[in-house]
Amino acid sequence: MSVRVLGFIFFLATGASVSAQFDDPFGGGQAGDSQAATKVKLLLSHDTIKPDSTVMAGLELTMADGWHTYWINPGEAGIATSVEWKLPKGVTAGQIQWPMPEKFTALGSIGYGYHDKTILLVPLAIAADVALGQVTILGKVSWLECKELCIPRDQQVSATLVIAGTAKLSTAAAELDATKKKLPKADVRLAVKAWWDGAVKDDERTLLIEFDAGQAGADADFFSMPSESFDVSPESEVTASAATRVRIKKTVTKFEGAWPREFTGLAVRNLKDHDKMEAFEVEFPVLASASGTAGTTAPAGPLPTATAGKSLWRMLVYAFIGGLI
Known part of the structure; x- marks a missing residue:
């Protein structure tokens, strides 16, 4: 539970x-x-x-x-x-x-x-x-x-x-x-991709998200948009994956229906330095594995109500x- x-x-x-x-x-x-x-x-x-x-x-x-x-x-x-x-x-x-x-x-x-x-x-x-x-x-x-x-x-x-x-x-x-x-802005260079990690446990599942964090290193995160059918925990486990890329581990809790096949939210860099902090609107599918093709950023425009x-x-x-x- x-x-x-x-x-x-x-x-x-x-x-x-x-x-x-x-x-x-x-x-x-x-x-x-x-x-x-x-x-x-x-x-x-x-x-x-x-x-x-x-x-x-x-x-x-x-x-x-x-x-x-x-x-x-x-x-x-x-x-x-x-x-x-x-x-x-x-x-x-x-x-x-x-x-x-x-x-x-x-x-x-x-x-x-x-x-x-x-x-x-x-x-x-x-x-x-x-x-x-x-x-x-x-x-x-x-x-x-x-x-x-x-x-x-x-x-x-x-x-x-x-x-x-x-x-x-x-x-x-x-x-x-x-x-x-x-x-938040749009930046196609982020090259966001995500995939499920491990088995489902009750109503929870681990999601791995990866994108280009630039010079921010591990000072990055993903802020999910809200949903009635699932929740992405604000708690994050962040590690540098390769070169300028960062990997973020999140827990997804499903309330109803099927597991989500795509996510929208903000890819955020430089959280610890408010003057340098920047956020980008992103929308990406969940891939079968880490070797899949990267997702795209969302078009610039207002976030959902x-x-x-x-x-x-x-x-x-x-x-x-x-x-x-």
């Missing part, structure tokens, strides 16, 4: 003690009257925009010292930040574009997320036949903030936008452009487990 299943049983058996670790986890986001450790602001790249164009929105999350929020795949415990939009007719929101996250250990669990400050980018498409005039962009942002405890939060955000025959950048445009440089990953209930359970075990 996996650790997470045992943890889930432990959670059910000790539900009464959850409130000692979490502040009103089912209280609608704002836990009691306590002040959120994360401030959220909606930024827009333009003050004025033309029809049939795109405005870049940014969800700016500024976290108090020692607090963190989560990436699209929160890791062993956590909840990805999300947003529910209320948009005027003719304005459509795209998927969240996630900056490369940090990997950290908090509350006894390995997670992926952000400290201090991050901006989640969301493109807003303006229709060609949209009505001219001033509109209000509204959203409800939900997140889990953690330090010595974890608290689910939500906040309404808004910004005004004028749709006219001309375009004018906002004061936030430069910061949003700088955030684009923090998004958080709704494509673990269910909210599962993530809540994992968040609670992270503080209880």
